[in-house]
Amino acid sequence: MSEYLDMDLLRFTTAGSVDDGKSTLIGRLLFDSKAIFEDQLEAVERSSQQRGDGYVNLALLTDGLRAEREQGITIDVAYRYFATPKRKFIIADTPGHTQYTRNMVTGASTANLAIILVDARNGVVEQTCRHAFIASLLRIQHLVVCINKMDLVDYKQEVFEKIVADFKDFASRLEVPDIRFIPISALHGDNVVDTSVNMPWFKGGSVLYNLETVYIANDYNHIDARFPVQWVIRPQTDEHHDFRGFAGRISGGVFKPGDEVVVLPSGFNSRIKAIHTFEGEVEEAFSPMSVAMTLEDQIDISRGDMIVKANNPPRVTQDLEIMTCWFSEKPLNPGGKYIVRHTTRECKCVVKEVRYKVDINTLHKKEDDRQIGMNDVGRLVLRVSQPLLADSYRRNRQTGSVILVDEFTNATVAAGMII
Amino acid sequence: MGPAGLGTGGPLLANHHMSNYQLSHLKQLEAESVYILREVAAQFERPALLFSGGKDSIVMVRLAQKAFHPAKLPFPLLHVDTGHNFPETIEFRDRLAESIGARLVVRMVQDSIDKGRAVEEKGPNASRNMLQTVTLLDAIEEFQLDAALGGARRDEEKARAKERIFSHRDEFGQWDPKNQRPELWNLFNGRKGYGEHFRVFPLSNWTEMDVWQYIALENLDIPNIYFSHDREVFQRNGAWLATSDFLQPQPGETPENLRVRFRTVGDMTCTGAVLSEAADLSDIIREVAAARQTERGTRADDKRSETAMEDRKKQGYF
Numbered sequence: 001m002s003e004y005l006d007m008d009l010l011r012f013t014t015a016g017s018v019d020d021g022k023s024t025l026i027g028r029l030l031f032d033s034k035a036i037f038e039d040q041l042e043a044v045e046r047s048s049q050q051r052g053d054g055y056v057n058l059a060l061l062t063d064g065l066r067a068e069r070e071q072g073i074t075i076d077v078a079y080r081y082f083a084t085p086k087r088k089f090i091i092a093d094t095p096g097h098t099q100y101t102r103n104m105v106t107g108a109s110t111a112n113l114a115i116i117l118v119d120a121r122n123g124v125v126e127q128t129c130r131h132a133f134i135a136s137l138l139r140i141q142h143l144v145v146c147i148n149k150m151d152l153v154d155y156k157q158e159v160f161e162k163i164v165a166d167f168k169d170f171a172s173r174l175e176v177p178d179i180r181f182i183p184i185s186a187l188h189g190d191n192v193v194d195t196s197v198n199m200p201w202f203k204g205g206s207v208l209y210n211l212e213t214v215y216i217a218n219d220y221n222h223i224d225a226r227f228p229v230q231w232v233i234r235p236q237t238d239e240h241h242d243f244r245g246f247a248g249r250i251s252g253g254v255f256k257p258g259d260e261v262v263v264l265p266s267g268f269n270s271r272i273k274a275i276h277t278f279e280g281e282v283e284e285a286f287s288p289m290s291v292a293m294t295l296e297d298q299i300d301i302s303r304g305d306m307i308v309k310a311n312n313p314p315r316v317t318q319d320l321e322i323m324t325c326w327f328s329e330k331p332l333n334p335g336g337k338y339i340v341r342h343t344t345r346e347c348k349c350v351v352k353e354v355r356y357k358v359d360i361n362t363l364h365k366k367e368d369d370r371q372i373g374m375n376d377v378g379r380l381v382l383r384v385s386q387p388l389l390a391d392s393y394r395r396n397r398q399t400g401s402v403i404l405v406d407e408f409t410n411a412t413v414a415a416g417m418i419i
Numbered sequence: 420m421g422p423a424g425l426g427t428g429g430p431l432l433a434n435h436h437m438s439n440y441q442l443s444h445l446k447q448l449e450a451e452s453v454y455i456l457r458e459v460a461a462q463f464e465r466p467a468l469l470f471s472g473g474k475d476s477i478v479m480v481r482l483a484q485k486a487f488h489p490a491k492l493p494f495p496l497l498h499v500d501t502g503h504n505f506p507e508t509i510e511f512r513d514r515l516a517e518s519i520g521a522r523l524v525v526r527m528v529q530d531s532i533d534k535g536r537a538v539e540e541k542g543p544n545a546s547r548n549m550l551q552t553v554t555l556l557d558a559i560e561e562f563q564l565d566a567a568l569g570g571a572r573r574d575e576e577k578a579r580a581k582e583r584i585f586s587h588r589d590e591f592g593q594w595d596p597k598n599q600r601p602e603l604w605n606l607f608n609g610r611k612g613y614g615e616h617f618r619v620f621p622l623s624n625w626t627e628m629d630v631w632q633y634i635a636l637e638n639l640d641i642p643n644i645y646f647s648h649d650r651e652v653f654q655r656n657g658a659w660l661a662t663s664d665f666l667q668p669q670p671g672e673t674p675e676n677l678r679v680r681f682r683t684v685g686d687m688t689c690t691g692a693v694l695s696e697a698a699d700l701s702d703i704i705r706e707v708a709a710a711r712q713t714e715r716g717t718r719a720d721d722k723r724s725e726t727a728m729e730d731r732k733k734q735g736y737f
Contacts, residue, residue: 009444076581076599079573081626088444090624102601109603222440230457235490243489249454249605254440278485286440290453290486303461327601341606344461401604410610412600 007083010216013092013107013140015131016117021148025117025186026080026093029208032193033082077107086212101360101375102327104131105415108138109401112216115144115207120153120183124166126361132167133360136174137323137377137417139397141219143171143179144210151185155198173363178214182207220287221396225253225261225309228343228389228399229301233292245276245292246301251343251398252391253309254286255293260310263301265387269310270297287398304345306389306399314389314399320382321355322402322416323393324372330406330413332372332380338413339405340384343398347386348407355379380416393417445633449482452621454605455584456486459566459619460493462609466566466619467524469555469737470496472504472512473684474641475570475622478630481637482621483568484519495522497567499555501547501686502529503665508684511642526558543669544655546688552736556592559616566609566617569737574626575714578729584623590614592735618737627682627714628707635700645703647680647695658691682707682714 016022031041080091092107094100108114114135118128135143145167153159160183171179182191183199184207190196193208204210233245255261259272273294274281285291293307301307308314326332332351340349354370357378372378393400404414442450459466468483470476483492496516500509516523528550531537537553540546559567573580583599585607600608609617622630634641652659652675653668659679660666666688668674679692680703697703728736 007444008441009447076596078577078580079624080580081574081624083626083628088626088629106601106603110605217439217441220440230454231461231487233487233490237489240489245489247457247486249450276488278488288447288450289442290450290457292488339610341608397604401606403603403606403608405608405610410608410612412602412608415601415603 007086007088008216009088009090010113010211010214011090011092011111012113012115012211013094013104013111013135014115014117015094015104015107015134016148017119017125017127020117020119021186022093022117025115025146025148025184025192025207026091028186028189028192029091030080030082032189032208033084077103084208084212089211101130101134101377102325104134105138105325105327108134108140109397109415111138111140112219113142113144113211113214114140115146118145118147118163118167120147120149120159120163123163124170128167129170129362130360132171132174132176133363134325136176137325139175139393139417141177142214142216143176144207145179145181146186146207147181147183148186150183150190150196150199151188155183155185155190155196157199157201160202180204180210182210221252222254222286223252224312224314224391224396224399225255225259226251226314226389226391226396226399227255227293227307228345229303229305229307230344231303232301243294244298245294246307247290247292248344249290250285250287252287252396253312254284255307255309256284257281261295261307262310262313263295263299264306264308264313264389265316266299266301266305268297268299270295270299272296304343306343308389314391316387316389318384318387320349320384320388320390320402320416321419322380322382323358323419324378324380324404324414324416326372326374326376326378326414328406328411328413329374331374332378332414334370337407339407340382340388340402340416341405342388342390342402345386345388347384347388349382349384349404351380352383353381355381379419382416390418392419445629445636448625448629449485449633451605451624452482453486455607455619455621456483456568458585458607458609459568459621460487462607463566463617465562465564466494466568467497467562467564468492468494468568469570470498470512470516470523471570471684472498472508472515472642473570474630474634474645475572477515477639477641478625478633479568479570479621480515480519480521481639492519492521494568495524497558497562497564498523498525499551499558500525500527501551502527503547503663503686503688505642505644505681505684505687507642507644511640515640524558524562526554526561528554530554531557544688546686548686548689549731549736552592552731552734555737556735559592564616565611566619568619568621570622571620571737572622572625572627572630576728578726578732582620582623582732584620585609586618586620587611588616588618588735592616594618594732594735596729596733628704631700631704631707635704642684644681644684647678647698647702649676650679650692651675652677652679652692659694660691661687663687 078093094103094107184191230248276292356365356367391399400418402416531554537550651662653672680695
């Protein structure tokens with residue numbers, strides 16, 4: 001029991017081109033950790049046979065939708081779960097087709113780590129660069145590049161080293177602090193769970209070993225105290241007559257009772273009286289805990305406000321510059337109005353300017369092409385109707401991210417990272 | 420600590436978190452679910468929590484208590500009762516709702532049948548599972564619910580693995596799996612048009628094991644049919660079904676008295692038992708850890724076709 005309680009959680013995303021062996025790798029991780037059950041495997045075997053696949057098609061484990069099974073493609077992000085005695089893992093498995101950049105962005109937005117698959121025979125290709133760029137854009141701190149199908153190149157170290165060199169050449173333009181390379185054969189299991197006997201020259205450990213041991217505690221921001229208010233708890237009972245608890249999830253930093261705080265955007269000062277949980281009051285609260293706070297002074301606070309430390313506030317601004325990834329089939333309308341959602345705040349915005357579009361294969365800025373359509377990445381200037389309490393995405397993923405929503409269809413049309 | 424300490428570990432372990440600003444996986448999942456529940460309270464006018472008396476909805480109720488403590492739940496519990504539930508579950512449901520002072524609303528599938536809104540299936544495999552959709556959608560309309568909180572998890576079933584946490588339903592209650600809104604970071608878009616609603620799944624990222632560990636961690640009370648007991652069962656399509664007023668063995672099916680328990684609690688007509696000696700939570704956790712069949716492997720409702728769940732969900736099922 002105690003070992004279960006000491007487990008932590010790693011969220012990772014997987015990306016690879018079609019036929020890079022992504023499904024095989026995930027299938028093997030799940031199977032070897034016993035996260036695939038017999039009845040699931042039997043169902044997959046039955047379907048594979050019916051479809052005439054000629055092999056057990058592990059992709060059918062994750063391709064759950066009728067349309068996906070019919071077309072033999074992955075349309076959407078699938079979430080898969082497995083655990084080892086050390087960690088629980090959440091995989092956001094995203095399709096690798098060119099047109100599905102938006103799914104990769106979605107999967108990457110909550111990931112601590114990204115696995116990128118490279119076919120050892122093909123080396124670094126355009127899609128590899130795109131996947132790495134998206135991981136970097138979404139500020140994933142850890143990248144594991146799996147050079148797969150090593151069995152088909154006779155497990156040669158030179159092939160591996162060449163791909164590593166090519167990737168590093170490209171990656172010098174990215175901002176990912178931790179990049180690891182692992183030569184694997186997903187099909188035969190080399191360096192997936194156990195170290196490969198076929199590649200004794202490789203000392204970096206298996207994929208699972210890296211997933212289990214990568215240090216992620218630093219990935220949360222524990223410096224800039226941020227508490228976006230979600231909901232005000234007012235029990236209005238005799239016992240808790242004057243209780244006004246500001247409920248929310250800590251988005252950064254550490255809060256303690258007695259801390260001097262400022263409420264934004266009003267700017268009123270107060271002190272934290274207590275930090276409440278169902279189990280009782282706690283001595284400190286940090287990201288990603290969900291708590292409720294009471295303050296020493298009676299201040300008008302509602303959803304969308306943010307409680308921060310007096311000496312370290314975020315920007316209070318109506319002008320934002322963002323890197324966006326566009327999701328909608330309807331292209332961005334320059335000068336158009338959208339609804340913007342940021343932490344617990346929602347307001348309107350107008351797109352003042354498209355600065356440039358990024359060629360996500362070469363990372364070149366295209367200042368002469370400012371048409372932003374589905375799956376495009378570009379830099380925008382927004383004017384919002386209410387002040388937002390913003391940090392740069394680089395500093396804080398929670399207080400530095402926005403989504404844009406279509407006013408009429410209510411569809412989520414874009415993701416934005418505040419610069 | 421050994422497994423023996425499981426049942427009594429609640430209060431001590433509840434405050435447990437790792438040093439250096441790290442949370443255990445259960446505490447991270449809890450914090451995420453509490454955040455989602457609060458978003459629902461804030462973004463919608465008339466939410467309800469779909470409550471069946473099963474383990475997942477029991478965990479949901481505890482998380483909702485945590486989200487709004489010391490206030491009561493800001494939404495009612497809604498049970499769509501097929502009338503074919505285990506009596507132990509119904510009794511448990513009423514007791515729990517009363518003990519936390521929650522408002523419990525029950526809508527019966529039988530009433531939908533009596534009103535001619537739904538037609539009972541015929542034959543030995545007849546189930547009211549599909550009919551629940553009618554009663555559920557009627558209840559959503561009756562109370563003008565704009566969000567229904569469900570305890571479904573993504574590890575349960577392959578269509579659920581692709582569903583959003585905030586899952587949009589059109590004015591007919593239908594899910595469009597190919598046109599779902601991208602869901603990023605912790606920004607949930609609950610905007611909708613008139614007559615539309617959302618299903619929200621705060622346990623999306625939990626696994627069966629997480630749920631059991633959490634029940635042990637929180638020392639939660641659960642219906643006794645989850646624990647090993649003697650019951651008359653018979654085998655049909657590879658599942659052990661319980662003999663009841665609603666389900667009788669057919670010629671060629673032999674009733675037997677066996678030591679069983681249930682891994683999921685649904686309608687008696689389609690929920691299979693597993694042979695088990697697991698008498699307490701630590702036994703169950705050990706059994707789940709060693710299990711080679713999914714928990715829905717005993718659910719006949721999922722076996723009707725390869726995409727049975729997706730097809731039902733498109734119609735408005737849970």
